[in-house]
Amino acid sequence: MSRTPADVARAAAHWLALLESGTAGERDHAGLQQWRDSHPQHEQAWQKAQLLRQRFADLPSSLAMASLDRPQPGRRAVLKRALGVAALVPAAWLLSRQLPLDVWRADLHTATGERKRVPLVDGSTLQLNTASAVDVDLAARRLTLVEGEMALTVPGTAALNVHNRYGQVIASQAEVCVRQLADACLVSVLKGRVQVLDGHGRAAWVQGGQQIRLQPVGLGAPMPFDVQQLGWRDGVLTAQNQALGDFLRELDRYRPGVLRWDPSLETLRVTGSFRLDDTDSILSLLATTHGLQVQFRTRYWVTLQPRKTLG
Template identity: 30%
Template sequence: MSLFEPANAQRLDQDVVEQAMLWMVTLQSGVCSEAEHQACYNWRKQSPAHEMAWQRLTGLNRDVRESTHLLAPEGARSLLRARNTTSRRTLLKGFAGLGLVMAAGVGVRERVLLPELFSDYRTATGERRRIYLADGVGLTLDTHTALDTQATATGIDLTLNLGRVLLTCAVPAHITLNTIHGRVQPTTPARLIVSQGLPDLPGTQVQMLAGSASLELTRGGRISLEAGQQLTVDSHGAGQSSQVTAASQAWLNGLLIADRMPLAHVIGQLNRYRRGVLRCDPAVAALQVSGSFSIDQPDASLDLLARVLPIRVQRVFGYWANVVPA
C-alpha cells in the first residue's frame, strides 16, 4: 500500500491517526520503556484501523526519528509525561517541528514548547487573537505566538517569547516589550510589529508602522526607530534598518504577499498556519513565487501553488504534506 493515501483509499479516523503519530514519537524519543513498547504493540493489535495507520506512518519514521533525537533525553521525558495534561495535537506539532526549530538556533524547550503551554497569552495553529490591555492599548497576536504581561508601578511590561505581535498604543502610556535580543520602548502614540522566532527570520524584528520607539539591545547600545523603518536584531547585534513594506501587515488580513519569494519561504510561512506538518522538497525550494495567498486557508493556497508552479502536493491523512516536483 502506498504511503500517500490515494483518493480511493480507506480513510482513517483522525483520532486514530494522531494516536499512531504519538506512539511513533514516543517509541523514537530515546526514553521509551519496555512497557510502552508493549502498550504500543497492544494498541496496534486492537483493530485493523490501528495497524493500518501505523503501517502508513512507517515511511515517515525517518523524519520523526531525526526530529525526536534532537531533544535531550531529559527534555523528551518531560514532554512525553505531559501527554496527560496537554493535547495530542500540541505534542505532535511540537515534536514534528523540532528539526525546524533547532535549525533556526532556538532552544526548543524554552523558546517553543514551554511558552506555548504556559505563557499568559498564546495562540494556536491558524489562530489570530486581539487583546485589549488598557484603554487605548491593544495587541494582535499572530498564530503560534506566546506572550507574557506584567503590570508595573509605571505601566505595562510585555515579554514576547515566540511569534509575532502588533502593539497599538493610541494614548500616552508606559509600555515596554521585551524580547530575547532587546527591549522595545515605544513613544506613544505608536503602532509597531515585533517578531521573534519566525521561519527565515534569524533574530528579532521590529517594524514601526507609526510613531517611534527606542530599542535597547541585550548586547548593549540603543537604537531609535521612526515610522516606516524596520530593524532586525540577533545575537551578533543589529543589522541595517530598511523600509517597512505593505506586505508586512498582510497577515493581519489573513494574507501572505510574496514578491519573488523562494517557494521554501512561502511553504515555511504556510506551515505556521496549517495544522500538521508541511515540508518542501529541496529540488523545488528555490522556485520564485509572486502573488497573494490565504493563510486562513493554507491548503487552498497549496493547491493554488500547484496550479501555477511545476510542483505537486502529496498529503498523508490530510495531516502531513510534502511539496515535491510535479
C-alpha cells in the first residue's frame, strides 16, 4: 500500500522516538532496518531524522543536569520525564518539517483519530475524516481537499466544486465522499450524481452507489461500491469478511503512533462494525475473537501477535 510523504515522516518520527526512549530491543532495531530497506523514501527520511538527533544532541544532557538538583526519591522520575521530552522534540520537529505547509495553513483540519462535522453557510454540510485538511472558499463555490478524506452534502442546486491533486468534483443536490490517496483520489457518490473531471479535461458522470478513481493518467471507470466503506461518517469502521491486514491498515489511520502486526495475521478474516471512538477496544476485541496478543510498548506503539499457547 502506497503512503504519502506525511505518512513516511510520521513513521520516521516514531522510529526516532522509540530509539531515543531507550526501550528499543533487538527486534526493534531489526524492524527499523527492514523499514529503512523497504523503500528509498524511508531511508531518506531516516537520514533526516539522524541529522535532527544530532541537532538536538545537547538537549537531553541539559535536562538531565537540571533534574539532579531534585531530592533523591523523585530524581529518577524527573530524569525519565526529561529524557522523554528530549526524545519527542526532534521527532516532533521532523514531523512538522515534513508535513506539507498547506496542511498547516488549511482553513479546516483534523488530527489523527479526530473527525469533524462543519455546517456551511450555504446549507451544505462538510465532514472531515481523520488527519484531513480542507480549504474553503464559498464565494468562489470551491473547496480544496489538501489531505485526507471529506464527505460533502450539497442540498441545493448551486454546485460546489471540490478540487484535489488529480482533478475536481462538481456536486449539486448530491452527497459525495472524496478521499485523497498517495497516488490517486477516490470519489464515492452516495446520493444524486456528480461530475468528475481529471487533469486532462476529460469528464464523467458518477451516479449514487458508484465510485471512480482519479489518477495522474486520468479517470478510471465508475464502479459500484459498498456504502458501509464510508461508515466513518457515523464513527463506525465496518468489515465484511475482510482480510485482517487490510482492516488493520485502515484502523491505523485513526490511531496516533505506530501499529504493527505479525505477518502471519494478514490473511485472517474480520467481520463486524467497530466504534472508532475507542480504537484500543477494537484491538482488544480482535484479540479476543482471533486469539491474538496485544502488546502495548507505549500508548503509541502497539504490536499484535498470535497468542502464545502453553505446550
